[in-house]
Amino acid sequence: MLGATAQLTRDLDLAEECAQDAYAQALETWGESGVPERPGAWLTSIARNRARDVLRRESVFRRKMPLLVADETVQGPEDALNDDRLRLIFTCTHPALSIEARVALTLRLVCGLSTPEVARAFLVPPATMAARITRAKKKIAAARIPYRVPGPDQLEERVTAVLEVVHLIFTTGHTAPLGTDLVRRDLTDSAIRLARMLHLIMPTNGETSALLALLLLIASRQETRMTADGRMALLSEQDRSRWDRQLIAEGRSLLTEALLRRPPSRYALQAAIAALHAEAPSWSDTDWTEIVSIYDVLLRLWPSPVVELNRAVAIGMRDGPGAGLDALSPLLADPALATYGYLSAARADFLRRLENWPQAMAAYEEALTLTDNEIERAFLTERLTEVARNLRQP
Numbered sequence: 001m002l003g004a005t006a007q008l009t010r011d012l013d014l015a016e017e018c019a020q021d022a023y024a025q026a027l028e029t030w031g032e033s034g035v036p037e038r039p040g041a042w043l044t045s046i047a048r049n050r051a052r053d054v055l056r057r058e059s060v061f062r063r064k065m066p067l068l069v070a071d072e073t074v075q076g077p078e079d080a081l082n083d084d085r086l087r088l089i090f091t092c093t094h095p096a097l098s099i100e101a102r103v104a105l106t107l108r109l110v111c112g113l114s115t116p117e118v119a120r121a122f123l124v125p126p127a128t129m130a131a132r133i134t135r136a137k138k139k140i141a142a143a144r145i146p147y148r149v150p151g152p153d154q155l156e157e158r159v160t161a162v163l164e165v166v167h168l169i170f171t172t173g174h175t176a177p178l179g180t181d182l183v184r185r186d187l188t189d190s191a192i193r194l195a196r197m198l199h200l201i202m203p204t205n206g207e208t209s210a211l212l213a214l215l216l217l218i219a220s221r222q223e224t225r226m227t228a229d230g231r232m233a234l235l236s237e238q239d240r241s242r243w244d245r246q247l248i249a250e251g252r253s254l255l256t257e258a259l260l261r262r263p264p265s266r267y268a269l270q271a272a273i274a275a276l277h278a279e280a281p282s283w284s285d286t287d288w289t290e291i292v293s294i295y296d297v298l299l300r301l302w303p304s305p306v307v308e309l310n311r312a313v314a315i316g317m318r319d320g321p322g323a324g325l326d327a328l329s330p331l332l333a334d335p336a337l338a339t340y341g342y343l344s345a346a347r348a349d350f351l352r353r354l355e356n357w358p359q360a361m362a363a364y365e366e367a368l369t370l371t372d373n374e375i376e377r378a379f380l381t382e383r384l385t386e387v388a389r390n391l392r393q394p
Contacts, residue, residue, distance in 0.1 A: 003084030178372035206261035213254035217274035288318035341370030
């Protein structure tokens with residue numbers, strides 16, 4: 001809806017206001033008239049009509065420099081290139097913006113995440129993220145960034161930033177930062193749809209193949225992440241017979257295609273790890289040695305505190321909880337992970353397995369203070385109760 005309205009207004013802020021007005025009108029009218037057969041089309045129509053009214057009323061708008069320049073001459077697969085969301089994502093990831101601004105603006109405008117949710121994805125305070133998004137919008141205005149999918153000669157140089165955005169959209173939806181749902185299917189489905197579009201318009205690009213492979217392999221186990229009674233299920237507890245074998249097969253095929261192009265991208269390495277999980281017939285059969293080896297390569301290619309954390313967890317799975325704690329220890333001083341609840345949760349789990357109840361209890365309590373998703377909080381609370389019970393026993 002935002003993308004379709006921005007195409008008319010050439011003004012992101014005005015498009016956002018009109019979209020919000022459409023939702024407000026829906027709240028007023030749907031309760032009496034019922035939800036229309038095509039609610040998305042209804043909302044988009046209302047938003048665009050509102051935009052037309054504003055543009056007609058404010059004739060001064062036509063004398064202003066356009067914020068977005070439409071370009072209908074782009075060549076390529078018609079369905080993909082004419083998609084409003086794809087146009088919007090390329091606008092938000094223009095090279096004139098910093099990489100951080102590109103990702104943040106897309107998560108905010110394309111996916112509708114709140115500013116605190118975007119800030120959590122970046123591990124920065126909400127005020128910092130709000131300022132970053134505001135600066136990005138002003139940069140779009142000043143640079144007259146075009147509202148279009150770039151031509152074939154520009155796609156290669158632009159795709160890396162777009163892929164990073166799509167990946168972050170998926171990971172944010174895979175485990176929602178806050179709320180009552182563990183998974184936000186609207187975000188994961190949107191990310192996969194965008195990844196498919198990018199693969200369609202760039203079928204020989206190894207990065208696009210690898211990212212789509214990664215998303216499909218992770219999505220293949222989405223339905224088993226919750227138990228029948230609403231409890232979060234760890235990977236070790238999931239019913240692998242319910243994993244989507246069609247998505248796994250498609251993901252593995254795309255991964256094979258991506259690995260033929262050297263050197264492998266970070267998405268190819270991450271997809272290779274996901275493939276090892278998908279191929280293991282059981283948790284105990286997981287090839288943790290190979291997973292740690294791939295993380296070693298990934299760290300050299302893409303140094304990241306989150307990759308270091310995942311590598312440390314894999315070491316703990318391979319060599320035992322004591323080795324895992326040793327691997328996690330250097331990360332405790334990393335400021336980027338100071339508010340990252342998964343570091344505390346990983347420490348808590350290793351300490352619990354070592355039956356170090358006092359420290360495990362403190363680590364679980366810390367993890368709870370850093371977690372806003374209610375499903376994850378319920379899981380951590382259950383583990384904290386278990387640890388407290390053992391601590392009270394003589």
